[in-house]
Amino acid sequence: MGRKPLTTEQRDAMRARILDAARKQFLKGGLNDLSMRDIASNVGISAMTIYLYFRNRQAIVFALIREGLDKLRDEMYRFTEIEDPMERLIRMGEAYVGFAFENPQYYRALTETIPHNGRDRDRRAEHAKLLDDVSAMVKPILQTVGELTGSRKSREATNETLVLWCVLHGFVSLALNDRLRFLRASDDDLRQQLRRMVPRMLTVRRD
Amino acid sequence: MGRKPLTTEQRDAMRARILDAARKQFLKGGLNDLSMRDIASNVGISAMTIYLYFRNRQAIVFALIREGLDKLRDEMYRFTEIEDPMERLIRMGEAYVGFAFENPQYYRALTETIPHNGRDRDRRAEHAKLLDDVSAMVKPILQTVGELTGSRKSREATNETLVLWCVLHGFVSLALNDRLRFLRASDDDLRQQLRRMVPRMLTVRRD
DNA sequence: CAACATTTTTTTACAGCGTAAACAATGGGA
DNA sequence: TCCCATTGTTTACGCTGTAAAAAAATGTTG
Known part of the structure; x- marks a missing residue:
């Protein structure tokens, strides 16, 4: 007896409505401008x-970060079918940078969220898993670099991937946070410049 | 008539006490854990x-960021006297990474503070100037790269510097924010790996 | 129907935040 | 002593996340 609990569909629908409102707020003003009261009022x-x-x-923040991660992975995995590893790599790099420029809030949340070090073990574990998944998003790049350097030397592939990811992320991070002012260049100029950099990073490394 | 204003020394002393308390709090828990009430209570x-x-x-946050910037510049400028540009560059790169690893809060504040876009023109200008100065901290590297690539091609030097800075910052940023978990490497391992990367980035580029 | 059990939702409340405004204390010149 | 500019504190407002209590909604049973 008593009131029946909500169906899974009802629960999921409400979760989605809440997440929609949260996402709207988040995409406009970032994680800092995301308040429970505003979300509730919008729903x-x-x-x-x-x-x-x-x-x-x-939990809402994590859900949003997971969204961003899925979106970024989708846009990179789109090119996994390309046969030529070099072109595949370039496309993936462009997709990575493109995602960051078009979704700065998602990208910042993905890369700048600070690891949680509280007492709560479940919370720590959950955060650790999220960071693992974010970190693992570089895998398709790693695999492609492996094809380029020769699959035997997996350690070398890891090193090359690290360099490449650092260039991509460093560039995006500095650009998004407006730390490339000394260049006095537009976003488009910067992206074009980076486009030239990606293949060079690896053509250089091939020999 | 009226009470005499504080002497400059008195004002500066109190400012310093406040900033000391703020710094202590900031270095422990980052900008998020920096509260006016805690600072006041500690002073x-x-x-x-x-x-x-x-x-x-x-204004306190900006003062702290300026501190970090000065500290980082000091530790890099320490090597400006080295004659061999390649060695000078390596030392500066190591100083950059060393600073970031030993002062993660400073580094994060330096690179992740979000540009202010409010109505207040003075506030915007102040923030813009700070970002300009942070961005300009790369100048000694730029100049050294210029020596390496031949001072004529200033555009090329800029490009090389951009790549190098992106690698350094990207690495530090990912490492500090625990996004290099796929490597399963310690901080020391990572730094050692980067140390090998810096010269390679530029030896490659010299020919 | 009324009575009850159970789940969902809201209301209220608390401790914290940055800071505007009102107030109190201080101390030198008339 | 009274005045008054300067310094410092208290109070208050509107935010924040969320714990606890109260209320509403919704089903089953007598």
Whole structure:
């Protein structure tokens, strides 16, 4: 007896509505401007109701970061079918940079969220898993670089991938956070410059 | 008539005490854990008294970022006297990475603070100037790269510097934010690996 | 129907935040 | 002593995340 619990569909629908409102807010003003009360008000529910669908604010943040991760991976994996490893690599690099420029909030959340070091073991584990997954998004690049350097030397492929990822991320990170002012270049100029850099990084490395 | 204003020394002393407390808090928990009330309580004054010495919280944040910038520049400029440009560059790169690993909070504040886009023109200008200065910290590297590539082609030197800075920052940023988990390497391993990367990046580029 | 059990939602409350405004203390010149 | 500019504190406002209590909604049973 008693009131029946919500169906899975109902729960998922409400979660989606909450996440939609959260995403809207997040894409506009970043994680800092994401408040439980604003989300609730946009959904049309009271603030505490959110806690029936998400454990807390960080659960929402994590969900958004996972979204960003999925989106970025999709846009990179789109090119896994290209046969020529060099071209595949270039396309993936461009996709990576393109994603970052078009989704700066997602990219910042993906790369700048600070690891959690609280007492709560579950929380730590959850955060660790998220960081593992973010870190692992470089795998298709790693595999492609492996094809380029010869699959035997996996250590070398790892090193080359590290360099490449650092260039890509460093560039994007500095550009998004407006730390490339000394160049006095537009975003388009920068992206074009980087496009020339990616193949050079690896053509150089091939010999 | 009226009470005499504090001497410059008195004002500076109090500013320093406030900044000391702020720095202590900041180095421990980053910018997010920096609260006016905690600073005040540590100095032994009331929260609002801080506002007699700093316009607001962001003025304190900016002061801390400027500290970090000065510190980082000092540690890089220490090697400007080295004659061999290649060695000078390597030392500067190591100093850059060393600073970041030993002062993660400073480094994050230096590179991840989000540009201000409010209505206040003075605030925007102040932030823009800070970002200009952070961006300009790459100049000694730029100049050294210029010596290596031949001073005529300043455009090429700029490009090479950009790549190098991106590698350095990208590496540091990913490492500090724990996004290099796929490597399963310790901080020391990572730094050693980077040390091998820096000269290679440029020896490659010399020919 | 009323009574009850159970789940969902809201209301209320607390501790924290940055900071504007009002107030109190200080100390030198008239 | 009174005045008044300067320094410092107290109070208050509107935010924040979320714990706890109260309320509402919705089903089953007598």
